Amino acid sequence: xxxxxxxxxxxxxxxxxxxxxxxxxxxxxxxxxxxxxxxxxxxxxxxxxxxxxxxxxxxxxxxxxxxxxxxxxxxxxxxxxxxxxxxxxxxxxxxxxxxxxxxxxxxxxxxxxxxxxxxxxxxxxxxxxxxxxxxxxxxxxxxxxxxxxxxxxxxxxxxxxxxxxxxxxxxxxxxxxxxxxxxxxxxxxxxxxxxxxxxxxxxxxxxxxxxxxxxxxxxxxxxxxxxxxxxxxxxxxxxxxxxxxxxxxxxxxxxxxxxxxxxxxxxxxxxxxxxxxxxxx
Amino acid sequence: xxxxxxxxxxxxxxxxxxxxxxxxxxxxxxxxxxxxxxxxxxxxxxxxxxxxxxxxxxxxxxxxxxxxxxxxxxxxxxxxxxxxxxxxxxxxxxxxxxxxxxxxxxxxxxxxxxxxxxxxxxxxxxxxxxxxxxxxxxxxxxxxxxxxxxxxxxxxxxxxxxxxxxxxxxxxxxxxxxxxxxxxxxxxxxxxxxxxxxxxxxxxxxxxxxxxxxxxxxxxxxxxxxxxxxxxxxxxxxxxxxxxxxxxxxxxxxxxxxxxxxxxxxxxxxxxxxxxxxxxx
Numbered sequence: 144x145x146x147x148x149x150x151x152x153x154x155x156x157x158x159x160x161x162x163x164x165x166x167x168x169x170x171x172x173x174x175x176x177x178x179x180x181x182x183x184x185x186x187x188x189x190x191x192x193x194x195x196x197x198x199x200x201x202x203x204x205x206x207x208x209x210x211x212x213x214x215x216x217x218x219x220x221x222x223x224x225x226x227x228x229x230x231x232x233x234x235x236x237x238x239x240x241x242x243x244x245x246x247x248x249x250x251x252x253x254x255x256x257x258x259x260x261x262x263x264x265x266x267x268x269x270x271x272x273x274x275x276x277x278x279x280x281x282x283x284x285x286x287x288x289x290x291x292x293x294x295x296x297x298x299x300x301x302x303x304x305x306x307x308x309x310x311x312x313x314x315x316x317x318x319x320x321x322x323x324x325x326x327x328x329x330x331x332x333x334x335x336x337x338x339x340x341x342x343x344x345x346x347x348x349x350x351x352x353x354x355x356x357x358x359x360x361x362x363x364x365x366x367x368x369x370x371x372x373x374x375x376x377x378x379x380x381x382x383x384x385x386x387x388x389x390x391x392x393x394x395x396x397x398x399x400x401x402x403x404x405x406x407x408x409x410x411x412x413x414x415x416x417x418x419x420x421x422x423x424x
Numbered sequence: 425x426x427x428x429x430x431x432x433x434x435x436x437x438x439x440x441x442x443x444x445x446x447x448x449x450x451x452x453x454x455x456x457x458x459x460x461x462x463x464x465x466x467x468x469x470x471x472x473x474x475x476x477x478x479x480x481x482x483x484x485x486x487x488x489x490x491x492x493x494x495x496x497x498x499x500x501x502x503x504x505x506x507x508x509x510x511x512x513x514x515x516x517x518x519x520x521x522x523x524x525x526x527x528x529x530x531x532x533x534x535x536x537x538x539x540x541x542x543x544x545x546x547x548x549x550x551x552x553x554x555x556x557x558x559x560x561x562x563x564x565x566x567x568x569x570x571x572x573x574x575x576x577x578x579x580x581x582x583x584x585x586x587x588x589x590x591x592x593x594x595x596x597x598x599x600x601x602x603x604x605x606x607x608x609x610x611x612x613x614x615x616x617x618x619x620x621x622x623x624x625x626x627x628x629x630x631x632x633x634x635x636x637x638x639x640x641x642x643x644x645x646x647x648x649x650x651x652x653x654x655x656x657x658x659x660x661x662x663x664x665x666x667x668x669x670x671x672x673x674x675x676x677x678x679x680x681x682x683x684x685x686x687x688x689x690x691x692x693x694x695x696x697x698x699x700x701x702x703x704x705x
Contacts, residue, residue, distance in 0.1 A: 145668055147621045157607045161609060169496075191630040202560065214650050218683065236557070246650075249515075287465060297602065297625075297627055297646060297647035297649060297679060298647075298679055327608055331679065346669070365669055366669035366670075366671075376693075377693075377695045379695060379696075387681070388627070388646055388647035388679065389647075389679060389681075390647075390680055390681050390684060390695045390696065391677075391678060391679045392680075392694075392695055393676065393678065393693075394676065394677040394678065394679075395674065395675065395676060395677070396672075396675040396676070396677045397671075397673045397674065397675065398579055398612065398670060398671055398672045399671055399673075400660070400668070400669040400670075412657075412673045412674075413673075414658045414671045414673055415660075422457060
């Protein structure tokens with residue numbers, strides 16, 4: 144369960160990103176995150192635990208510095224046995240934002256799950272610290288995480304494996320690299336087990352900035368496929384065997400892009416403002 | 425426009441198949457088509473025009489014979505200049521079913537479009553002859569045909585090219601090899617131009633048997649993704665530039681499998697009967 148926020152609106156943003164966010168040109172996702180975290184006044188912790196590349200933490204440190212955050216710390220927990228060290232606790236002190244890099248979400252859950260760092264991040268988010276994650280980092284953010292699964296548009300029983308995630312929210316289940324890796328089927332399968340969550344299929348370079356009132360705002364160059372199963376009339380999941388297509392009747396789908404919003408409470412989608420059509424085209 | 429049927433219920437079935445239908449083991453799609461066409465009393469014409477392989481027509485002839493149709497004729501129109509020949513007219517005489525093979529749907533539309541054969545097939549279907557098509561043959565069956573497009577789950581402006589098809593129905597737009605080739609985005613794009621049609625995304629070895637009253641019955645081992653845009657609240661298509669994600673709010677989606685049905689008039693989905701869960705599992 145997400146830690147209870149001390150008062151409505153006091154929770155920090157939760158920002159899942161679909162992976163491969165722009166780090167070079169307009170960098171609008173990372174710039175928006177930096178702005179949220181207080182810009183030059185902010186302090187950001189980068190957790191590269193998901194990644195096996197030793198350079199990942201420093202690469203993000205450099206980008207966040209270029210975007211104006213002077214105070215960036217890399218919390219480089221690479222093995223579970225180091226997750227309880229006191230120095231991480233000091234490093235997290237006073238941060239306004241936490242960023243989880245990409246890599247393998249099972250590294251995040253197996254190394255950080257159940258440790259004081261995980262508890263600390265949940266409490267910090269409940270008290271107003273913003274938490275973003277890209278790719279594997281995005282998958283890990285939620286209570287229920289897609290650990291792995293097969294690609295394809297049609298949901299099939301056994302297509303997806305869920306695992307407990309960090310638990311900042313249980314209102315959504317995330318899938319990332321969505322368009323690029325053909326993941327509608329596995330997201331539908333994940334939702335069909337228990338249709339209480341909303342599915343967010345995040346394209347690359349696309350993020351959902353979920354504000355303290357559970358409004359998700361779309362930022363980036365791709366789309367978010369919002370899968371709302373609250374009006375599901377039928378699911379065959381309980382009767383399906385592994386590999387069978389799962390029948391679902393009554394799924395609602397929205398495709399949202401930069402500037403659009405989705406209210407996770409009312410489940411109402413609001414399109415973004417669009418440029419007027421070119422009259423000479 | 426589809427030719428008007430002389431009386432309600434007199435039209436033949438329209439049977440789009442998602443490609444790669446089983447031709448060796450249980451062959452349930454082809455067997456069901458054979459049954460519709462009258463079995464040993466039937467006469468089936470195979471049109472291999474979509475295919476560049478010279479053996480395609482004879483391969484289907486053999487399968488249909490194995491399934492009990494003694495009288496199978498191959499209408500092998502390989503070039504447009506031969507499409508008006510009198511012998512095809514004789515060959516089609518008295519058939520109870522017509523089968524369009526896979527290949528390239530643009531061969532079907534460029535070779536048969538506007539010829540007496542196309543007109544003849546439309547009239548025959550309106551008078552009760554059943555017409556099935558697999559893969560390219562399925563795409564060609566409808567009034568609006570997906571000619572080609574890019575893969576991916578998120579719809580993007582310019583992602584799909586539509587072309588006029590044979591025109592047996594304008595109530596659906598078909599996409600085939602659906603799960604296997606990641607085609608939700610291009611089907612959504614095709615529908616978003618003019619949201620009056622229903623999209624059928626057909627997995628391989630899966631068919632929609634659309635009866636004379638416009639009830640589609642699912643047969644096969646995969647799924648049909650039914651995309652209903654009749655309640656679409658917003659589409660950004662008119663404002664999108666090529667490559668932009670297309671925003672869509674209020675798409676309804678159903679995933680149906682063997683035994684399920686979809687009423688194209690009321691747009692109500694009925695799940696198939698499922699085996700009871702194994703009590704020992």
